[in-house]
Amino acid sequence: MNIRLFSYFIKLIIKSRMEYRGAFMIGAVGQILGYAANYLVIWLLLQNFDTINGWNWTEIAFLYSLNILTYAIGASFTYSPMVGLDQTIINGDFDKYLTKPLSPFTYYLASLFNIGYIAHIVISVFVLLWSISQVDMGWTAVKIIYLFLAVISGSFLQAAALVVIGSLSFTFLRVQYLFSILFKIKEFIAYPISIYGTLLQLILTWIIPLAMINYYPSLYLFDESILTNKLLGIVALVIGPLAFYLSYKLWMRGANKYQGAGG
Amino acid sequence: MIQVEGISKEYKQFTRSPGIIGSMKNLLSREHTLLKAVNEISFSIEKGEAVGYLGPNGAGKSTMIKMLTGILVPTSGTITVNNLVPHKHRKEIAKKVGIVFGQRSQLWWDLPVEDSFELHRRIYNIQDIDYRKNMNIFLELLNLKEFITQPVRQLSLGQRMRAEIGLALLHNPDIVFLDEPTIGLDVIAKDNIRSFIKQMNRERKVSILLTSHDLKDIEEICPRMLIVNKGELIFDGTVDHLKSSLSSGKIITIEFASNPGEYVALENAELIADQGIRKTFKIDKGLDSAIDFVQSVSKRYPIKDFILQDSDIEDIIRRYYRSLEDDNNNELTKQERLSVI
Numbered sequence: 001m002n003i004r005l006f007s008y009f010i011k012l013i014i015k016s017r018m019e020y021r022g023a024f025m026i027g028a029v030g031q032i033l034g035y036a037a038n039y040l041v042i043w044l045l046l047q048n049f050d051t052i053n054g055w056n057w058t059e060i061a062f063l064y065s066l067n068i069l070t071y072a073i074g075a076s077f078t079y080s081p082m083v084g085l086d087q088t089i090i091n092g093d094f095d096k097y098l099t100k101p102l103s104p105f106t107y108y109l110a111s112l113f114n115i116g117y118i119a120h121i122v123i124s125v126f127v128l129l130w131s132i133s134q135v136d137m138g139w140t141a142v143k144i145i146y147l148f149l150a151v152i153s154g155s156f157l158q159a160a161a162l163v164v165i166g167s168l169s170f171t172f173l174r175v176q177y178l179f180s181i182l183f184k185i186k187e188f189i190a191y192p193i194s195i196y197g198t199l200l201q202l203i204l205t206w207i208i209p210l211a212m213i214n215y216y217p218s219l220y221l222f223d224e225s226i227l228t229n230k231l232l233g234i235v236a237l238v239i240g241p242l243a244f245y246l247s248y249k250l251w252m253r254g255a256n257k258y259q260g261a262g263g
Numbered sequence: 264m265i266q267v268e269g270i271s272k273e274y275k276q277f278t279r280s281p282g283i284i285g286s287m288k289n290l291l292s293r294e295h296t297l298l299k300a301v302n303e304i305s306f307s308i309e310k311g312e313a314v315g316y317l318g319p320n321g322a323g324k325s326t327m328i329k330m331l332t333g334i335l336v337p338t339s340g341t342i343t344v345n346n347l348v349p350h351k352h353r354k355e356i357a358k359k360v361g362i363v364f365g366q367r368s369q370l371w372w373d374l375p376v377e378d379s380f381e382l383h384r385r386i387y388n389i390q391d392i393d394y395r396k397n398m399n400i401f402l403e404l405l406n407l408k409e410f411i412t413q414p415v416r417q418l419s420l421g422q423r424m425r426a427e428i429g430l431a432l433l434h435n436p437d438i439v440f441l442d443e444p445t446i447g448l449d450v451i452a453k454d455n456i457r458s459f460i461k462q463m464n465r466e467r468k469v470s471i472l473l474t475s476h477d478l479k480d481i482e483e484i485c486p487r488m489l490i491v492n493k494g495e496l497i498f499d500g501t502v503d504h505l506k507s508s509l510s511s512g513k514i515i516t517i518e519f520a521s522n523p524g525e526y527v528a529l530e531n532a533e534l535i536a537d538q539g540i541r542k543t544f545k546i547d548k549g550l551d552s553a554i555d556f557v558q559s560v561s562k563r564y565p566i567k568d569f570i571l572q573d574s575d576i577e578d579i580i581r582r583y584y585r586s587l588e589d590d591n592n593n594e595l596t597k598q599e600r601l602s603v604i
């Protein structure tokens with residue numbers, strides 16, 4: 001799949017979403033309000049505490065926005081296809097993704113690309129830029145490039161988490177509850193993971209490395225003079241694409257197990 | 264062009280428990296039963312052939328088509344399509360193959376039909392001249408003109424099927440697989456689709472493999488047919504061959520000079536319609552015995568006229584399926600059943 005074909009998919013998707021533009025608009029407004037409420041909760045919390053584990057409101061706003069932004073980018077590509085995959089398989093509608101001169105993975109992702117995350121992107125970029133203006137991070141060219149790469153890597157990681165669970169649909173057919181578990185676990189990274197116990201920190205760093213999405217990149221940007229911050233910050237740039245590649249492999253293996261539905 | 268050798272497909276059918284606890288349990292223990300949907304089937308199809316794939320519900324027809332198109336991975340045996348193994352070379356196969364599933368859609372539901380065609384043009388990288396040439400032909404022959412700008416969700420089933428078939432042939436495939444392309448369509452839509460498929464087969468030498476429960480589809484489009492039952496191939500030959508060797512039944516309508524009454528002495532003939540001086544019989548044997556039959560009747564009763572016709576294919580297949588069921592009840596082996604042919 002090349003860029004031109006992909007953008008044609010996007011064009012068709014926008015066109016068909018605009019058939020129901022009222023619903024689309026209501027959804028977008030709802031999401032913006034929902035996330036604004038989330039920010040408000042954190043802000044209120046910090047009115048009482050000033051800092052959480054040494055992190056002040058603007059730093060946490062940065063951390064939180066990095067999570068939402070990368071999620072919105074990753075989920076644009078993988079949320080709808082992966083959450084809908086089990087039903088698609090059960091209905092036998094997955095057939096058509098295997099019969100085109102395209103990789104079933106990219107074809108499936110492109111046809112279900114979700115433009116609805118534009119609202120997430122708007123609000124998180126807005127807060128991210130605001131928090132950057134508030135926190136003094138000593139910006140250098142390297143840090144700016146780092147932030148870009150961290151957003152890309154984090155987006156891959158967010159996308160990969162959904163792909164991993166989605167690919168289990170091929171074996172277990174019903175996986176919705178696993179998505180619920182993932183979203184619960186992801187709530188941990190709304191705050192700096194240093195507030196949790198050591199075990200949980202280790203899990204979020206090395207087993208389910210969600211902290212690589214926002215926590216370690218933030219540490220790197222706030223203070224790269226500490227060696228571990230620097231090292232883990234660099235790991236965070238690699239782990240996203242790597243996880244995505246592995247999740248892709250897992251998914252393709254699953255696709256070969258596809259049994260279809262009667263017909 | 265297509266080589267199928269000793270292909271089998273077993274489906275795992277899992278026993279599932281409901282609810283979250285159930286799902287957790289299924290993660291741990293995966294009890295399943297195996298269902299053999301296709302059993303050791305072999306055949307080959309040459310370029311430009313049109314083959315009907317026939318069999319009762321659940322015989323394994325769709326399963327075979329899904330293996331031929333690379334959707335499903337066979338449990339054992341080998342398939343090559345254009346010298347490629349379908350499930351290993353999905354992309355290459357897709358370029359050479361067109362697929363129509365009567366029960367599923369390839370069209371983009373909320374968008375005008377033309378957008379789906381344009382998308383296919385891009386996906387298959389179809390040259391502009393080829394695209395325009397095909398579109399002009401399809402707009403005419405499949406009468407896509409009348410609805411090409413309408414959203415797919417507003418189309419009637421017949422219109423949608425015509426669009427699906429056009430879409431499947433847009434990239435000039437060498438082979439087209441059609442799984443029940445005429446399901447649920449009226450007579451006119453069926454005729455339109457049949458003549459289109461026939462024309463593509465004749466003019467472009469596109470190979471056709473078609474399943475249908477409407478035997479007219481197969482009779483009109485496919486000189487050769489394969490019949491499967493319970494996953495096994497039980498007939499491979501021409502429609503004429505099936506008629507002559509399997510049933511070879513003849514329907515004879517005799518018009519008598521005067522009503523011979525209830526009883527007409529008949530060996531091997533079954534009275535299937537009785538209108539007094541006009542009686543219709545069915546005999547199980549071929550032409551010779553039909554003529555013998557008419558002669559022997561005419562010796563006893565004066566005959567004004569008679570009409571001889573083959574029993575139609577619907578009837579042959581119906582009786583064939585029924586005999587399969589009977590065989591099954593008698594628990595005949597596959598070998599014995601094959602000897603029926």
Ligand SMILES: Nc1ncnc2c1ncn2[C@@H]1O[C@H](COP(=O)(O)OP(=O)(O)OP(=O)(O)O)[C@@H](O)[C@H]1O
Nearest residue numbers: 259260261262263274300320321322323324325326
């Ligand atoms: N995904 C599946 N999982 C389990 N069993 C299946 C699956 N698909 C088909 N089967 C079973 O395999 C057998 C063959 O099914 P298939 O769909 O190939 O039949 P068919 O010949 O196309 O029938 P029909 O004429 O009704 O369309 C049936 O017994 C069916 O129940």
Ligand SMILES: [Mg+2]
Nearest residue numbers: 263324325442
């Ligand atoms: Mg079928």
